[in-house]
Amino acid sequence: MSAFDLLPGAPDSPVLLHVPHSARAIPEVVRHGIVLDDTALERELDHITDAHTAELAERAAELAGLTPWRFVNRLSRLAVDPERFPDEREEMAAVGMGAVYTRTTHKDELRRPDTDPEPLLARYFRPYARAVTEAVAARLAATGRAVIIDVHSYPTEPLPYELHGTGPRPPVCLGTDAFHTPPELLQAARQAFAGFGGTGLDSPFAGTYVPLEFYGTDARVSALMVEIRRDTYMAEPGGAAGPGVERLATALAALVDTV
DSSP states (O other), X not given: OOSEEEEOOOTTOOEEEEXXXXXXOOOHHHHTTOOSOHHHHHHHHHHHSOTTHHHHHHHHXXXXXXXXXXXXXXXXXXXXXXXXXSSTTOGGGGGTBSSSBSBOTTSOBSSOTTOOOHHHIIIIIHHHHHHHHHHHHHHHHHXXXXXXXXXXXXXXXXXXXXXXXXXXXXXXXXXXXXXXXXXXXXXXXXHHTGGGSOEEESXXXXXXXXXXXXTTTOTTEEEEEXXXXXXXXXXXXXXXXXXXXXXXXXXXXXXXXXX
């Protein structure tokens, strides 16, 4: 299977829905390096996976007036987490959850602490980063701008690994960047998701994903992270989706059409 997919949208759409954490698939070569037994691994996947977010983005693309592009990770973030810095800049490395995780959501051992991350970075992380960079560059070339909407979900109750889990946990958390999130994009998201009981800002998760080639330098690339609290659309942890998916997809499509 492909490690990721770029799913085409309308040629004149600047929007890229980025879905990095929706999958549970773990290649056998990756599984060999994980110390959890199968039962514990399934339990960890229940907690760490942003379940059903790929389906949510797919439905939003179907509902949008101008079909956005989608970039979807097909592997679990337990292979590599494509949104982490692969070096000392990554704050989550403090809890063993840099680009290659060595600890679980409950701070148990996932990989041996002396694991060399380089083979996984070379095989999965860097090709992913190049492909997203190319996808954003293509939107810039085609439309003169790119709008990255990063689609995530998070648990209703904080998990032990969270560095900022004591803050508010609104139905929809909007993650922003001082350079790449313009006020009009943030306002459009607040309006689109207003019907879910309120939106919050950068809590419990902050920031948004922009490929490093454009980060902090190219204002034509705007970005916003949409973190959806899981009780709004699914049974936790790792359970079935509910009717909230359709409502959320409609709201996400409205955001796509606004921007």
